[in-house]
Amino acid sequence: MxxxxxxxxxxxxxxxxxxxxxxxxxxxxxxxxxxxxxxxxxxxxxxxxxxxxxxxxxxxxxxxxxxxxxxxxxxxxxxxxxxxxxxxxxxxxxxxxxxxxxxxxxxxxxxxxxxxxxxxxxxxxxxxxxxxxxxxxxxxxSLSFNLMYPVEVRLASYLLSVSFDESGSLFTEEPSAIHLMDTANLIGTSYRHLNRVIRQFCKEGLIERHKGCILVKDREGLSALANHNIYEK
CATH class of the missing domain: 2.60.120.10 (Jelly Rolls)
Known part of the structure; x- marks a missing residue:
């Protein structure tokens, strides 16, 4: 500080x-x-x-x-x-x-x-x-309502929130480290399910994963999946 x-x-x-x-x-x-x-x-x-x-x-x-x-x-x-x-x-x-x-x-x-x-x-x-x-x-x-969304929506919203600042600019062009267990807890899902969704996102070209780091590749695609960011109101 x-x-x-x-x-x-x-x-x-x-x-x-x-x-x-x-x-x-x-x-x-x-x-x-x-x-x-x-x-x-x-x-x-x-x-x-x-x-x-x-x-x-x-x-x-x-x-x-x-x-x-x-x-x-x-x-x-x-x-x-x-x-x-x-x-x-x-x-x-x-x-x-x-x-x-x-x-x-x-x-x-x-x-x-x-x-x-x-x-x-x-x-x-x-x-x-x-x-x-x-x-x-x-x-x-918000709490119970957010948990009613599919994990895909929760993860898309989370990635948008941790990758872009309040003006909508990408924090960095470098991949961001993501701790899967912590992320699973934070969005209320299991480690195994989160892994499946991340693999799905990679296959769809939404994100890129490399050695525990994730880079958002298709912001518009994630935004469309999230519809609106459930964590930012």
């Missing part, structure tokens, strides 16, 4: 996302920019919640881990999104693990400043209310 004290850049992100009014003038000096590299964890399920983050650039992966240690993808998020909002309001530990899928920039503020200067500030409360209600509207059917 990197921390920047660049006020001009901070004001730039506040402006382009039209959220200048969300933060009280007394809180703005306590806002910082945080950078996370691809694959870096923003926060981990079960950890104490200390910061409220606003995602202003990049893409993150949200997943949960069961008591048995199995993980499951919940969604991928792009700007404008908030991390730690429910935890801040309810005073709970981190509910889900958030991982940077691309290089990520977030505006962050410690809870103590929010509680001191903004616990009753209407613009911030309205902003959080809007974000949280959107999350509950999506989550009300």
């Amino acid at each position: 990197k921390v920047w004290k660049d006020r001009a850049l901070l004001e730039h992100y506040l402006h382009i996302h039209r959220i200048e009014s969300v933060f009280h003038e007394q809180i703005v000096p306590h806002l910082s920019l945080y950078g996370f590299d691809r694959g870096e964890l923003v926060c981990s399920q079960g950890d104490p919640s200390q910061y409220l983050y606003v995602l202003v650039k990049g893409k993150v992966k949200v997943y949960t881990t069961s008591a048995e240690g199995k993980t499951l993808i919940l969604s991928f998020k792009t700007p404008l999104e908030v991390v730690g909002d429910i935890e801040y309001v309810q005073g709970t530990d981190i509910l889900n693990t958030i991982e940077a899928v691309s290089s990520v920039v977030m505006i962050g503020v410690h809870h103590r400043w929010l509680k001191k200067y903004a616990k009753d500030y209407p613009p911030l409360l309205q902003f959080l209310l809007r974000i949280i209600t959107q999350k509950f509207a999506v989550k009300s059917n």
